[in-house]
Amino acid sequence: MNNFVEIHQLSFSYNSNKPVFKGINIEIPRGKVTTIMGPSGTGKTTLLRLIGGQNQPTQGQVLVDGQEVSSLSSSELYRLRKKMGLLFQSGGLFTHISVFENVAFPLREHTKLPESMIRSLVLMRLEMVGLRGARDLLPHELSGGMARRVALARAIALDPKLMMYDEPLTGQDPITRGVLTQLIRTLNDNLGLTSIVVSHDVREMLSISDYIYVISGGEVIGQGTPASINKSASPQVKQFIEGFPDGPVPFHYPALSLQEDFIAYV
């Protein structure tokens, strides 16, 4: 099968009156970096949770490596998750243990490797993200960018086949953004991963992605290679890429009309 993740006609809502997704279709090809873009609050993080099986779709299917996520038993789901890594926006590092122990955590939990082997594996992972020297620091001693790189090292510790990034660049300085952007690409190519990046950092993601989906209002509003997205004629996609403050994606949150809201109270 050519696609690592396939999403068919997926609908999802946290509560019945406000759907997050209305029947979207997304295909994530194996070995590529696919970016999912969209304005804040369009459920990009929710999409990753659906792929990881932390949320259940209301309708439709999520297939990961040929298995339908929502139909798996919890032990099958845990087995599938060993093939996935997810980099959380906040990193999700364990705050009471050192960088080394954080990266060693999945190895200790899932393997019976001897201590010397764990040490080599952890240091290799830390070397990939350039933080071999930071092994003894505690998470609160790390800068935001370093914490995210440690979390990345931890996420790839078990050699996943699929790596998901939740807003990897948000809140980072320009140098860190450059570092992380490049890491996503090099890790994908060197480790033979499939990567899904959820982001709204247009410029960086256009530069490293193989394929891009733009979602807004619970629907896919545009997709294609970076070049075709850049030239997209769709006004919604154009607004997002260029960053116009108002347009088809409205500036205002849905509300009563001005007259009803102001005049009625006078």
Next chain:
Amino acid sequence: MFNYIPIVGQYGIENIRQFGKAGMLLFRSVFRIPHFRKGLPLVIQQVYAEGFLSLLIILVSSLFIGMVLALQGYHTLSKFGAAQQLGPLVALSVTRELGPVVTAILFAGRAGSAVTAEIALMKATEQLSSMEMMAVDPLQRVIAPRFWGGFISNPLLTMIFNVTAVYGAYLVGVQWLGLESGVFWSNMQSAVEFRADVCNGLIKSLVFGAMVAWIAVHQGYRAKPTSAGIASATTRTVVHSALAVLGLDFVLTTMMIGGW
């Protein structure tokens, strides 16, 4: 008037739902085949964090409770010329009631709140989610050890409470107020039964330990992942634990005295 009926109903349903969720949590984390090689070190760690680190407050409070009880008891008993019954008075009230109840409430304040805050903060900072995504079940890795830690620690702390409180009473009654030491101990020995008094007290402490630990992990796991949510979850742990302990104490005492 009729508007209030649905609100009451909703409140009731919500509470029952929370209770059900707490039961599910307990079931899914505790009623599993235990994994000793990985689980045991985690539980021992929690016995240290919840039990050993609560020792100071337990020791100090029990010593003072024992001393105050002896003072008050001596003062009243001597009016009837029954001051030599001070030993039984202190020992019975401590082993049967004060030991288990006060320990459990102090334990909820010292260890239960800490467990709730820790779990809730792990949830708020996505540590639990990231654990799930690393295919590690947080119920097994985080919740279960904290429950067992509390379950084991509370009876141990209660035993220590009992001993220190009786010793505090000895200090005041014998060393200070001048009761005959032999009278103090022998009257206590003949009045306190191991099975009916000491063991029943420890059975209570087992139940309270399970209750407090359950409330603490449930409140932590279900806390809203915000700073206000964590604060109110911690408060709820202490309040619910204290109420549950006092309520259960009444039920258990009735059962034990009624000879169910």
